Amino acid sequence: MRIEDFIHQFSLSEADPEAPVTTKRREYEALHALRRPADPAGMRVSDERLAAVKVRRFQPARCRSGVVVYLHGGGWYLGSVDSHHGITADLAERLQREVVSVDYRLLPEASYAEALADCRAVVETTAPVAVIGDSAGGRLAIDVAHGGEWQGLLGLIYPVVGTPTAETLGEDAPLLSRADVLSLWRMAAPHVPAIPGGHPPRPAIEALAVERDPLTRPLEAAVEAWRHAGALVGYRCAPGMVHSALHGHAELAPMQIAWQDFCQAIARRLEDA
Incomplete structure (x- = not known):
């Protein structure tokens, strides 16, 4: 698939902004x-609640010990374990570990803090690796890492880091503009923990x-700052x-390569640990 075709299929520009x-x-x-693909052969999927929170569990046919928690995107007001099912099922299969996808409450009905x-x-509850x-x-993963006692590996896929501003963001791009980022940030910001973007959320x-x-420019600045502070940070673009x-990782060759490299790096780190 060409990236232009993906952009056309995934564009919500025709939707009424109001x-x-x-x-x-x-x-x-x-x-x-x-576009949700079939689950890998032998994958067991179940919906339940952990600590009163809805989750979806993905257990591959061959499952190693150590749970991985996944937090979906969607601007804090969209998305669910359903919208990201294909990604989390594929992640579980690649890592050969159970993945718990979290159906956290969404804005505006809930706050970012909730x-x-x-x-x-x-x-x-799960003490994930x-x-x-x-x-x-x-961004939720970053704030989870900063604010609790959890010790483990942090994986970030085009996250929101620091405080997005017109000065720190990169150029507009298809499917996500600078105005989109700033608008969503204003909605979440009152309840986002005030943590400097240059402070490493985890050592790994x-x-x-x-x-x-x-979002790539501020992420790259953060990666440089995290490395300077002593964190071991793997990065690919x-x-x-x-x-x-990421939703087209099976059809977009550059994304497939980057996703595979990301998953392999996660797997190597977990094995080393």
């Missing part, structure tokens, strides 16, 4: 349901970015790819 959030969520879920509390509750998050979920971090994304391209 549409109710329930309509936007329905369209978002339908968009991802159309979404973060859901994520922390699941992490505290790794916490991985993409986009808005990447693996990060994945895409070339065409306003998928050339030509855009925000949300």
Whole structure:
């Protein structure tokens, strides 16, 4: 698949920007349901509650010890264990470990603090060997790592780091503009922990970015600062790819390569630990 075709298929630009959030969520879920691949052979999937939080558990046919918690993206107001099912099932298969995907509460019905509390509750209950998050979920993963006693590997996929501003963000890109980021940040910011972006959230971090994304520039600045502070940070950037391209990792060659490298790096770190 060409990246231009992916952008066309995943663009929500035709949706009414004034549409109710329930309509936007329905369209978002339908968009991802159309492309959800079949689960890997032998994968066991179950929905339940952990610490009163909805989760979906993915257990591959061959499952090693050590749980991985996944926090989905969606701007803190979209997304679910359903929209990211294909990603989390593939992650579990690649790592050969159980992945617990967290269906945290969404804005605006809940606050960022409540979404973060859901994520922390699941992490505290499962004591995972790794916490991985993409986009808005990447920021939740950072704040989980900063604010609790959890010790493990942190995986970040085009996350929101630091305090996004017009000065720190990169250029506009398809599927995510600077205005989008700033608007979503204003919605979440009152309840986001005030932690400097240059302070490493964990000593061991693996990060994945895409070339065409306003969030890549601040992430790269953070990676440099984290390394300077002594953290061991692995980093890769998928050339030509855009925000949300992780959903096309099976069809977009550059994203497939970067995703495979990210997962292999996570697996090596967990084995070494």
